[in-house]
Amino acid sequence: MKSNKGFILTAKYLVIAGVFLIFVNVTLGFVLANLADKAIKSLIGSWMLDIANTAAAVLDGDMLKDVTPEDKGTPEYESVMKTLTGFQYSMGMSYIYLVQDKGNNNFVFGLDPTIEDADDYGTPVAYTEALYAASKGTPTASLTAYEDAWGWFYSAYSPVFDSQGNIVSIVTVDFSKDWYDAQIISFTVTTVIVIAVSLIIGGAIVILFAHKYRKRIHVVNKQITDLEDRTEHMAAELSVATKIQADMLPNDFPKDDVVEIYAAMTSAREVGGDFYDFFYVDDSHIALVMADVSGKGVPAALFSVVSKTIIRDKVMLGGDPAAILYDVNNILCKNNRAGFFITVWLGILDLRTGVVEYVNAGHEYPIVGAGGKSVKVIKNDNCPPLAIVEDTIFTVETLTLEKGDDLFLYTDGVPEAKAADGSRFGMARLVRVLERIENKSPEHIVTELKREVDSFQSANDPFDDVTIMSVVWKDGL
Secondary structure, eight states: OHHHHHHHHHHHHHHHHHHHHHHHHHHHHHHHHHHHHHHHHHHHHHHHHHHHHHHHHHSOHHHHTTOOGGGTTSHHHHHHHHHHHHHHHHHTOSEEEEEEEEETTEEEEOOOOOSTTOOOTTOBOOOOHHHHHHHTTOOEEOOSOEEETTEEEEEEEEEEEOTTSOEEEEEEEEEEHHHHHHHHHHHHHHHHHHHHHHHHHHHHHHHHHHHHHHHHHHHHHHHHHHHHHHHHHHHHHHHHHHHHHHHHSOOOOOBSSSEEEEEEEEOSSSSOSEEEEEEEEETTEEEEEEEEESSOHHHHHHHHHHHHHHHHHHHHHOOOHHHHHHHHHHHHHTTOTTOOOEEEEEEEEETTTOEEEEEEESOOOOEEOOTTSOOEEOOOOOBOOBSSSTTOOOOOEEEEOOTTEEEEEEOTTTTTOBOTTSOBOHHHHHHHHHHHOOOOOHHHHHHHHHHHHHHHTTTSOOSSOEEEEEEEEOOOO
16 A cells, blocks of 8 residues: 555556656747747848948959949949849849948949849939948848838848949849748748657656656666767767867968968958968969868868869869969869868969069958058959859969068957957057057967957957968068
8 A cells, every 4th residue: 555655656657747848848848939039030141241341342342333224234344243143043032132321221223133023213212221320331131021112031231332432232132032031941940840759758757757667767768878979979070070170270370481380260250261381382472371161060060161172172283363263163162062262362472582472362351561561451343252263264363572571360259259349349449559560470470360359359259260371571582
């Protein structure tokens, strides 16, 4: 009788525990679904903003401010249209076009590559807070749908600057609400399925507890232990991946009477999509590479490793930077089902003369001068990023370093570093910091700038990978 009473009490407690477990599962399910919805929207918004930022970086603000639809047929007009059209069809967006700020929160359509439904130049554009933020210099994605004459859309906006730092236009990327909602629904359905499976497993555990609770406790404990072991194993593998990525970046920095180099990379996650590289092509030439893969984490890191390897191999086979990136781009475009793209600055420095032949494929502008010297941002026509359109033609630019000049390369994680109040580090601040650093040692310049960026965004987790390289040409061979 005593034993039976104990069994009844145990069963009662098990039922209570089971009900509690189901309640916890349901509650956690709703919480996780809400968090997942926010995370998914943020992820899609970041991807939209990546596209707008890259398109804005490719466009030449000095040329763009003078181009209108009346210039159709001119090289300048066709260059802008080719860039916008390439992004539109390769990224699957509804529209990509330019917007002009007329002041007093009035915005109108600029150049629009849409062929079937072309907008008249100067037609008013629907006002959004994100568009206003972009007109003040901050790239922003709108996570709230808005309606205009063409339907419901989510949009991302990125300003285009001229060489004087003035905003001449705003790149606008539109994705239809139907497409956006379909992405959300797809992710949400997956989340609901996971929650449902969790509830089913939880219910099964309760039933098994009611019949064989002692045995089940042992099994569950073993599963928890196995899960902890697998988690530790995954953490160890990720740590190894981090070390492997770091080891793949060159750290034997040249420091002699001809050239001195120093570089550093900090990933926003355990591994990232940025990378730098430098290596001797022959006795009198050294290749310099700075690159940034769209996205973050392990997938971006894998794409960056492949890209770095292909670029190095093609450089060593010979040719100018334009021919090299033409071949690299075609290789990366093949089987790029994940839709990655990569911005690349590739230069070859002649150690005898200080002349640098380079191609800027959608990357940040290089800067010459630091360590107490006047600083100049080198703004030339940017070519499109790699891995978007096959057979893209790249253009070689040339700059000449004077003795003691510092060539400064970086990824967008520097100017786009975000403070607690939402402000960006920005190009103006970057230039001021470089001019303020008196010691012209590349290591000192990189270390001081990295410290400034870290201090600026100290209240936030890093928004993006931060990669910096300083190259000082001291004297000819």
